Amino acid sequence: MRLSRYFLPVLKETPSEAQIVSHRLMLRAGMIRQEAAGIYAWLPLGFRVLKKIEQIVREEQNRAGAIELLMPTLQLADLWRESGRYDDYGQEMLRITDRHERELLYGPTNEEMITEIFRAYVRSYKDLPKNLYHIQWKFRDEQRPRFGVMRGREFLMKDAYSFDIDEAAGRHSYNQMFVAYLRTFARMGLKAIPMRAETGPIGGDLSHEFIVLAETGESAVFCDKRVLDLPIPGDETNYDADLSEVVTQWSTLYACTEDVHDPARYEAETKPEDRLETRGIEVGQVFFFGDKYSKPMKAVVAGPDGAERPAQMGSYGVGVSRLLGAIIEASHDDKGIIWPEEVAPFGVAILSLKAGDPAVDAACETAYAALTKAGKEPLYDDTDERAGGKFATADLIGLPWQLIVGPKGIANGEVELKNRRSGERQTLPLDAALKALGA
Amino acid sequence: MRLSRYFLPVLKETPSEAQIVSHRLMLRAGMIRQEAAGIYAWLPLGFRVLKKIEQIVREEQNRAGAIELLMPTLQLADLWRESGRYDDYGQEMLRITDRHERELLYGPTNEEMITEIFRAYVRSYKDLPKNLYHIQWKFRDEQRPRFGVMRGREFLMKDAYSFDIDEAAGRHSYNQMFVAYLRTFARMGLKAIPMRAETGPIGGDLSHEFIVLAETGESAVFCDKRVLDLPIPGDETNYDADLSEVVTQWSTLYACTEDVHDPARYEAETKPEDRLETRGIEVGQVFFFGDKYSKPMKAVVAGPDGAERPAQMGSYGVGVSRLLGAIIEASHDDKGIIWPEEVAPFGVAILSLKAGDPAVDAACETAYAALTKAGKEPLYDDTDERAGGKFATADLIGLPWQLIVGPKGIANGEVELKNRRSGERQTLPLDAALKALGA
Numbered sequence: 001m002r003l004s005r006y007f008l009p010v011l012k013e014t015p016s017e018a019q020i021v022s023h024r025l026m027l028r029a030g031m032i033r034q035e036a037a038g039i040y041a042w043l044p045l046g047f048r049v050l051k052k053i054e055q056i057v058r059e060e061q062n063r064a065g066a067i068e069l070l071m072p073t074l075q076l077a078d079l080w081r082e083s084g085r086y087d088d089y090g091q092e093m094l095r096i097t098d099r100h101e102r103e104l105l106y107g108p109t110n111e112e113m114i115t116e117i118f119r120a121y122v123r124s125y126k127d128l129p130k131n132l133y134h135i136q137w138k139f140r141d142e143q144r145p146r147f148g149v150m151r152g153r154e155f156l157m158k159d160a161y162s163f164d165i166d167e168a169a170g171r172h173s174y175n176q177m178f179v180a181y182l183r184t185f186a187r188m189g190l191k192a193i194p195m196r197a198e199t200g201p202i203g204g205d206l207s208h209e210f211i212v213l214a215e216t217g218e219s220a221v222f223c224d225k226r227v228l229d230l231p232i233p234g235d236e237t238n239y240d241a242d243l244s245e246v247v248t249q250w251s252t253l254y255a256c257t258e259d260v261h262d263p264a265r266y267e268a269e270t271k272p273e274d275r276l277e278t279r280g281i282e283v284g285q286v287f288f289f290g291d292k293y294s295k296p297m298k299a300v301v302a303g304p305d306g307a308e309r310p311a312q313m314g315s316y317g318v319g320v321s322r323l324l325g326a327i328i329e330a331s332h333d334d335k336g337i338i339w340p341e342e343v344a345p346f347g348v349a350i351l352s353l354k355a356g357d358p359a360v361d362a363a364c365e366t367a368y369a370a371l372t373k374a375g376k377e378p379l380y381d382d383t384d385e386r387a388g389g390k391f392a393t394a395d396l397i398g399l400p401w402q403l404i405v406g407p408k409g410i411a412n413g414e415v416e417l418k419n420r421r422s423g424e425r426q427t428l429p430l431d432a433a434l435k436a437l438g439a
Numbered sequence: 440m441r442l443s444r445y446f447l448p449v450l451k452e453t454p455s456e457a458q459i460v461s462h463r464l465m466l467r468a469g470m471i472r473q474e475a476a477g478i479y480a481w482l483p484l485g486f487r488v489l490k491k492i493e494q495i496v497r498e499e500q501n502r503a504g505a506i507e508l509l510m511p512t513l514q515l516a517d518l519w520r521e522s523g524r525y526d527d528y529g530q531e532m533l534r535i536t537d538r539h540e541r542e543l544l545y546g547p548t549n550e551e552m553i554t555e556i557f558r559a560y561v562r563s564y565k566d567l568p569k570n571l572y573h574i575q576w577k578f579r580d581e582q583r584p585r586f587g588v589m590r591g592r593e594f595l596m597k598d599a600y601s602f603d604i605d606e607a608a609g610r611h612s613y614n615q616m617f618v619a620y621l622r623t624f625a626r627m628g629l630k631a632i633p634m635r636a637e638t639g640p641i642g643g644d645l646s647h648e649f650i651v652l653a654e655t656g657e658s659a660v661f662c663d664k665r666v667l668d669l670p671i672p673g674d675e676t677n678y679d680a681d682l683s684e685v686v687t688q689w690s691t692l693y694a695c696t697e698d699v700h701d702p703a704r705y706e707a708e709t710k711p712e713d714r715l716e717t718r719g720i721e722v723g724q725v726f727f728f729g730d731k732y733s734k735p736m737k738a739v740v741a742g743p744d745g746a747e748r749p750a751q752m753g754s755y756g757v758g759v760s761r762l763l764g765a766i767i768e769a770s771h772d773d774k775g776i777i778w779p780e781e782v783a784p785f786g787v788a789i790l791s792l793k794a795g796d797p798a799v800d801a802a803c804e805t806a807y808a809a810l811t812k813a814g815k816e817p818l819y820d821d822t823d824e825r826a827g828g829k830f831a832t833a834d835l836i837g838l839p840w841q842l843i844v845g846p847k848g849i850a851n852g853e854v855e856l857k858n859r860r861s862g863e864r865q866t867l868p869l870d871a872a873l874k875a876l877g878a
Contacts, residue, residue: 068483
């Protein structure tokens with residue numbers, strides 16, 4: 001992408017309404033714009049990151065055997081009356097009346113709707129297991145929306161729902177998602193730690209939250225710091241095999257948010273030198289809740305014996321839009337964002353220090369063509385802004401690499417290559433720089 | 440994908456509520472499920488087609504220089520008061536009140552919001568042209584939702600918005616989208632004909648609808664049938680060049696929907712043998728409306744002379760979810776859907792006629808692995824349903840090819856390859872069949 005043709009409205013000033021660094025940086029880097037309290041437009045740069053994150057989530061869901069579909073944003077109130085949650089949900093549910101006075105709502109989650117879909121088509125244990133997911137906009141009418149996309153009202157969530165014939169099979173589905181989440185967050189460059197959690201309005205008695213450690217996190221967390229060094233399941237993971245060993249390994253060391261923290265147990269189970277007390281951001285949560293929805297909603301399947309029983313269900317959420325905030329909280333410096341490679345909106349910034357200079361233009365065009373062809377998604381700053389402004393913007397938007405092309409260097413056949421994370425710079429011939437970038 | 444692990448709830452019966460063939464076939468093929476009047480869940484098969492169509496639209500928008508972002512589904516009522524459309528829009532607008540009694544609405548279109556974004560950041564002609572688009576769910580509270588996804592209430596639309604310094608530049612942006620639409624619909628296997636149109640609530644005095652001819656279409660159309668043979672602009676199209684010749688070529692021959700049809704002009708401009716009177720489905724519409732929104736909303740830019748003027752705008756919509764219906768209306772037979780290759784949910788069905796037979800299983804697995812590796816997205820029917828049912832389902836869901844593997848054929852080292860569109864079958868060795876499929 002040529003910056004002269006792009007739409008990247010970076011801000012020079014620090015927006016006063018933003019209380020946390022990720023919100024500030026997303027506004028300054030021209031990633032989002034608030035359209036109403038807790039409702040954001042995703043400007044082109046933010047949109048690209050959102051799509052990268054969504055795609056990683058999708059790939060890992062698919063790998064674990066979940067099947068993608070897409071449920072609508074609006075739901076019938078009557079569906080929520082079947083489960084009993086319509087009245088329970090309170091003011092966070094956005095209730096809507098259409099022109100024919102039918103009661104609708106903007107879905108805050110989809111347990112009821114997926115159960116309705118399941119019961120319409122599935123009759124037999126032979127069709128199980130099934131794990132169905134979608135990545136769709138949700139709405140929760142927060143009393144005080146804040147922290148940008150971290151606690152917005154309209155937000156993008158991946159939610160998966162598993163259906164099994166019995167509890168043991170249901171636990172296996174839960175374990176599949178648990179492992180998929182370990183992989184998902186690791187691919188985004190995050191250390192997300194599963195922590196035993198309360199189940200809240202979703203229900204059930206088994207749940208883990210996946211928490212990214214960050215000092216600006218919304219809740220205090222207490223953990224055995226050896227959990228940070230546990231291995232992430234690899235590409236070769238067989239999701240059909242028993243995964244309970246991985247889950248046990250990841251859920252044995254003490255790790256709790258303040259909601260369920262037990263100081264006595266903490267002291268008994270951790271050595272003083274292993275204790276880590278910090279704050280965390282929830283980026284995902286998994287639940288197993290058995291027949292909480294399938295029983296009242298009559299989502300039953302016949303077992304091998306012919307007898308019908310309610311499906312055993314779990315649900316599994318990832319806060320896709322919230323993850324942008326979490327990643328920035330975990331990866332930035334005082335100059336701006338530092339994107340992990342896998343979620344970076346572009347792979348490399350090409351900074352022309354003298355647009356219009358024939359030798360500089362030629363080198364930049366060569367680099368742009370080669371990097372584009374190699375799938376490195378370069379963002380070519382071909383504008384006539386001064387060098388200082390270009391450096392500041394490149395650091396702010398945080399692409400992993402900067403390829404700096406100036407007239408003096410080019411006179412010697414050389415360019416500069418800067419790594420955004422380490423700050424390391426090297427001067428080298430253009431060909432070598434392109435090779436280093438994989439082009 | 441192995442069918443035994445997929446979620447493809449095909450229906451044997453023809454649903455009585457469906458009045459048109461695309462709606463019937465989408466329900467029978469397990470592509471959609473109605474969750475409320477005009478509100479659908481996209482089941483896995485339907486979702487895959489939706490994504491394919493969305494991706495073609497995206498690629499052609501990007502090729503034409505439009506930049507993707509994403510605006511939220513909910514908007515502030517006050518924004519629509521600025522343009523004067525809040526009261527005008529009538530009952531099709533879904534109006535919502537949140538917990539703090541703020542007035543919101545579910546966006547039916549985004550002229551106001553994109554103008555608000557533009558005016559917040561763009562000041563100078565140097566930043567123009569800009570064409571910003573998104574692919575997002577919209578809501579129009581239709582009085583009588585019907586025809587499945589063809590006239591739903593919650594629907595997926597691509598809408599692009601161009602901003603230019605003057606009318607000539609604005610016309611160029613219009614022409615870019617006009618050409619992009621010709622390419623977009625052609626890639627989906629559709630003949631979509633641009634027809635001069637009324638501008639309705641969007642405004643302006645220049646507009647074309649892109650109409651797919653189908654006897655079940657919503658409006659009568661009258662055209663010179665030579666328009667069907669005009670060439671589609673190729674991959675080499677240069678969107679920076681003057682495109683007015685292409686637009687003129689495609690908008691000279693008579694082609695009108697009933698709304699603007701002029702019988703006298705029709706008779707004067709067409710030869711009797713060239714007249715085609717049929718029905719059509721609108722799949723896209725382009726508008727140039729100058730300063731209709733930028734003037735009241737004060738989206739002004741400074742020209743080279745330093746004087747500020749309202750940006751010249753156009754908007755460009757494609758009915759992404761509606762396109763599934765339109766494609767099926769244009770491409771089906773009495774057995775089911777016939778997907779054009781580019782939008783097919785899977786490239787080929789592998790039909791095992793005897794699951795559990797070692798030789799059949801081995802051949803199917805070989806084919807499945809090879810076709811997957813070659814990116815052909817096979818759907819492998821590995822279930823133990825009888826052959827007749829498998830053939831019927833494969834014809835119904837309409838994948839372009841069927842690779843039929845039975846015990847008798849395999850004893851001779853042979854499989855059958857069937858083309859869904861032509862119905863042509865050939866018996867050939869497995870290797871040759873895979874080669875024919877590009878694996």
